[in-house]
Amino acid sequence: RHLAWLKKLELDPMYRETLDEYMASYEEQEAKIERYDKRIEEIASETRYQENVKKMGCFLGIRTHTALSLLVETGDFKRFAKGNIYAAFLGLMPGEHSSSDNVNRLGISKAGNTHLRCLLTEAAKGICKGAIGHKSKEFRARQSGQLAEVIAYADKVNTRLRSKYYKMIRHGKKKNVAVVARELACFT
Numbered sequence: 001r002h003l004a005w006l007k008k009l010e011l012d013p014m015y016r017e018t019l020d021e022y023m024a025s026y027e028e029q030e031a032k033i034e035r036y037d038k039r040i041e042e043i044a045s046e047t048r049y050q051e052n053v054k055k056m057g058c059f060l061g062i063r064t065h066t067a068l069s070l071l072v073e074t075g076d077f078k079r080f081a082k083g084n085i086y087a088a089f090l091g092l093m094p095g096e097h098s099s100s101d102n103v104n105r106l107g108i109s110k111a112g113n114t115h116l117r118c119l120l121t122e123a124a125k126g127i128c129k130g131a132i133g134h135k136s137k138e139f140r141a142r143q144s145g146q147l148a149e150v151i152a153y154a155d156k157v158n159t160r161l162r163s164k165y166y167k168m169i170r171h172g173k174k175k176n177v178a179v180v181a182r183e184l185a186c187f188t
Contacts, residue, residue, distance in 0.1 A: 037065075044068045057142040058154035059184070060161070061126025066119045073116055083186025090117045092182035108182070117181070124161070124181040132162045157187045 044053045044064045049071055056067035080086040087093050091112030097104045110117070130136070133155075135143075143151050161183055168178035 040065055040068060054142075054146060055150050058146055058150055059123070059187070060139065060158045061123035061184070063142075066123050069119055070116060073113060087182045087185040089113065090120065090185050092117060092120070092185050120185050121179060121181040124179045124184050127158065127161045127184070128165050128175070128179060130162070132159055132166070157184075161187075 041064060043049065044067070049068060052071055053064060053067040056062050056070065057064065062070075074086075074089075077086070080089065084093065088109075089112050091110045091114070092108050095106035095109040097106060143154070164183065165178050169175065
């Protein structure tokens with residue numbers, strides 16, 4: 001595999017034994033991850049999830065694992081009247097420390113679902129790569145077969161989020177601050 005060159009090295013027998021143990025453990029973990037990924041794909045292809053997973057895949061940065069996690073852990077999206085309420089559920093809204101007329105805005109509250117917040121943050125980092133409006137072959141394949149209005153909505157969101165990210169970077173914001181996970185949560 002990709003670490004096969006390590007096996008070819010001429011090493012002291014003591015180091016060779018340690019390396020062989022490490023490689024066996026590594027390959028076992030790789031196989032386990034592969035089994036989990038396959039199971040996630042199987043669950044995502046079930047009738048109750050398939051359509052929504054494919055729709056969510058029309059957003060940059062959201063693939064099967066993230067879409068399925070959002071669907072399963074959120075439950076019914078209709079319970080959130082607006083996107084900002086969902087972002088607050090995830091802990092992606094800014095905190096505030098205020099008294100009287102003095103308003104002090106803080107970073108995101110992190111008071112919500114940690115797992116989904118992390119997944120959306122990672123998904124948002126995928127938005128930050130590439131030119132505005134650019135679609136890779138893999139991304140176009142994920143969008144194929146979807147309704148035109150679903151693709152149009154996702155493209156509008158993708159363009160907005162990339163534009164916002166690049167604008168924030170141009171204005172001196174740090175990359176981690178500019179990652180727009182809250183915005184992505186508002187549109188999913």
